[in-house]
Amino acid sequence: MNDQVLLELTGVSKTYSQARDSAAAVLDDISLTIPAGQAVAIVGPSGSGKSTLLNLIGALDRPTSGTVRLGGRDLTTLKAAQLAEIRRSRIGFVFQQHHLLPQCTVLENVLLPALASGSVGADSSGRAVELLKRVALADRADDKPPLLSGGERQRVALARALINAPSLLLADEPTGSLDRQTSESLIELLVELNRSEGTTLIVVTHSSDLAGRMDRVMELRDGTLSELETSR
Ligand SMILES: Nc1ncnc2c1ncn2[C@@H]1O[C@H](COP(=O)(O)OP(=O)(O)O)[C@@H](O)[C@H]1O
Numbered sequence: 001m002n003d004q005v006l007l008e009l010t011g012v013s014k015t016y017s018q019a020r021d022s023a024a025a026v027l028d029d030i031s032l033t034i035p036a037g038q039a040v041a042i043v044g045p046s047g048s049g050k051s052t053l054l055n056l057i058g059a060l061d062r063p064t065s066g067t068v069r070l071g072g073r074d075l076t077t078l079k080a081a082q083l084a085e086i087r088r089s090r091i092g093f094v095f096q097q098h099h100l101l102p103q104c105t106v107l108e109n110v111l112l113p114a115l116a117s118g119s120v121g122a123d124s125s126g127r128a129v130e131l132l133k134r135v136a137l138a139d140r141a142d143d144k145p146p147l148l149s150g151g152e153r154q155r156v157a158l159a160r161a162l163i164n165a166p167s168l169l170l171a172d173e174p175t176g177s178l179d180r181q182t183s184e185s186l187i188e189l190l191v192e193l194n195r196s197e198g199t200t201l202i203v204v205t206h207s208s209d210l211a212g213r214m215d216r217v218m219e220l221r222d223g224t225l226s227e228l229e230t231s232r
């Protein structure tokens with residue numbers, strides 16, 4: 001890990017205008033600094049705003065007030081097309097559901113984000129194969145997702161999230177739909193990728209196993225974020 005700041009949230013608040021109680025802020029004046037290479041868990045009760053926070057960090061949504069800086073750039077001042085470019089080139093996403101395309105092969109699914117950024121060539125095909133090896137699915141490259149188990153699909157989703165070599169990997173309850181043993185192998189993989197590639201990792205999770213493997217655990221509650229003591 002180095003001391004370079006990758007992500008900096010300053011005074012971030014989020015209110016959904018269409019919510020039933022539209023005066024209530026889901027996120028209330030949150031500030032957070034994450035150095036490049038750090039692995040962070042975000043925990044908190046259901047409905048506390050964890051996905052909302054991840055969506056703001058991932059440039060999928062904008063805060064009502066405050067700033068989100070990624071690699072020094074203030075995302076809140078950028079236009080939609082610029083945000084899309086940052087999402088493609090710098091951020092990988094893994095969700096609870098894998099969102100793989102069932103009609104495409106495993107290899108094609110991994111290559112999709114590279115296709116979207118117009119950069120599919122021998123390079124990205126080679127990287128896709130490498131990533132499938134990393135997630136122990138090289139032999140399933142030509143299969144389609146419906147033939148895979150839940151854990152295998154989630155590993156494909158992880159390889160897909162990494163194809164454009166993002167500096168930030170965001171995972172929203174990535175083990176939420178997996179059984180314990182399958183979860184454990186995915187957790188190992190996330191930790192190993194963070195260590196070996198230096199990819200900054202932010203994981204929303206209900207799993208104390210997963211949270212316990214991160215460098216830092218933050219709890220979101222009543223709109224505010226606080227650091228939990230960790231044993232590491
Ligand atoms: N697009 C939306 N429009 C209105 N309210 C929303 C929207 N997304 C989330 N919310 C509300 O914001 C709160 C936090 O939701 P969420 O971020 O999904 O929490 P978590 O991921 O911690 O379960 C909830 O009360 C939810 O109903």
Ligand SMILES: [Mg+2]
Pocket residue numbers: 050051052172
């Ligand atoms: Mg959520």
